Amino acid sequence: MSQWPVYTGRKEPHDGITDLPPPPPWRAFDGGPALRTPAGDGATTSPDRAHRARTYRATDEAVQLVNAALYLRRPLLVTGPPGSGKSSLVYAVARELRLGPVLRWNITSRSTLHDALYQYDPLSRLYAAGRAARDEAVRGRTHAQGAPVTSRAPDEAGVPADRAGVADHLRLGPLGTALLPYSRPRALLIDEIDKSDLDLPNDLLNILEEGQYEIPELLRVAKRTPRATLLTDGTDTPVTVEKGRVRCRAFPFVVLTSNGEREFPPAFLRRCVTLRLRQPRDEHLEEIVRAHLGEPDAYARGLITRFLERGAGGELATDQLLNAIYLTGAAGLDAASRDELAQQLMPYLSTATDTGRNAS
Structure with a gap:
């Protein structure tokens, strides 16, 4: 049976997230196969964040709206003056509900949606292909029969060497990692969204609404390499992506913070639960x-x-x-x-x- 509130703002870490009821029909996601959420209390790699997570004191309004975002599978837009605890909130929630280490995307005026989903380095792949071609030429010259090897040897997945290795030069970003099909929500902090380019909130709409994205570099080789092993944000933990498509299973707990320095499009606000923090009294x-x-x-x-x-x-x-x-x-x-x-x-x-x- 579900319980309200799942996040209490007071308790020690617990597994209450498993008591969430099924999502609304319009917010149901079916990504898979399910991944285990990484261990951690939300801030294990940073002592200062771990301290903030333990000591954060949520207001009654914050508790109510955090739970609303969790139940509705919607992002939580947190606005308020500097020092009001906007960014600390996500660490506290991740710690209490055992959502694993918090993924963090620090926004600047140059931030793009692409970088938050994944980073791909085509130059490093080009250099790797050049090295592979040179090695193959050497093998051809030293072939026992004295004849050059004209066909490229397949790699472990049976893919010709000139088409393999895309995944070796690609890593998922914080948003891309959060949308993997984890069995329980990951926590993602999108910090200071109001510093972004004017188009970024609109660019986020489709991703946050659909809970999925594609990686074109993997789609192009999907027929020959349907499965790719990638590294996730902040760790060296590999995950498998099939046919270049990622779809979440449990919608992540996404917290976007804003200092209130700009207005957001109505379509963006409509898709968020909004919490306005004030200085404590x-x-x-x-x-x-x-x-x-x-x-x-x-x-x-x-x-x-x-x-x-x-x-x-x-x-x-x-x-x-x-x-x-x-x-x-x-x-x-x-x-x-x-x-x-x-x-x-x-x-x-x-x-x-x-x-x-x-x-x-």
């Missing part, structure tokens, strides 16, 4: 400090109060407060020096009112 903020640094002492509580009061004058980020509490406690300074240092560590990211009010 009061008890929630204190809970975050406690999760990262332990029980706050009297001075730390005073900094929390000052941080909340200063927030009325401009935009601050939670990690500025965490930096101030950690450093003023670790540096061994006197009270006046600690206050001055804390002031310097919490500058405004943007100013909502006259900067003359900002002194505290």
Whole structure:
């Protein structure tokens, strides 16, 4: 029987993802054969991400909308100011639901959909083909009968050498890996989508809607080489792709983050579940400090109060407060020096009112 919520934002890692009900009929995928999800708690290769995954404290709204995205098999678009925990959310979900290491696509103005799906290096293949041709020529000259070998020897798959080896020069990207037919969802972070070229959100529409893509380089040799072994993003783990086509089985948990610096097309927004994060306040903020640094002492509580009061004058980020509490406690300074240092560590990211009010 299914349960709500699958992601709770509080529990230790569990297998509740297996309790998801079947997807809506319009979001059912049948890729195969099923692949085992890689082991890991979501951030095993990065200590800082592992810490963020363990200490992240989700709001009730975040818990509800994460579960909505999981149930509906839809991407989650997370917007909010810097430091509000947008990128940390996906690591926390991956850790709790045992979705394996998080795949990450950092967006720039030059990012393309092709690069996120797979990377192919035709030059390295050309050089490899040249080496193979030279080796074959040497074999021909030294043939026991003294006659050149005019036919190319087949490789292990029975494919002529001049047509083999495409997969050796191709690796799946983060999005391409996430859409493999894993038995449970992989977690994919598409970070700062608002930095992308204007066309990228529209380019993503079909891929995220259909849950599949093709690799033309493999399609061209599919008759001779129907199965190709490729490496996945971030690891040396090989997977098999048949006839150049990839289709997901469990739709990945896709989190797209945005700082709210641009508008997105309505067609794109319609296909996403949207979560708007705000800077934490009061008890929630204190809970975050406690999760990262332990029980706050009297001075730390005073900094929390000052941080909340200063927030009325401009935009601050939670990690500025965490930096101030950690450093003023670790540096061994006197009270006046600690206050001055804390002031310097919490500058405004943007100013909502006259900067003359900002002194505290």
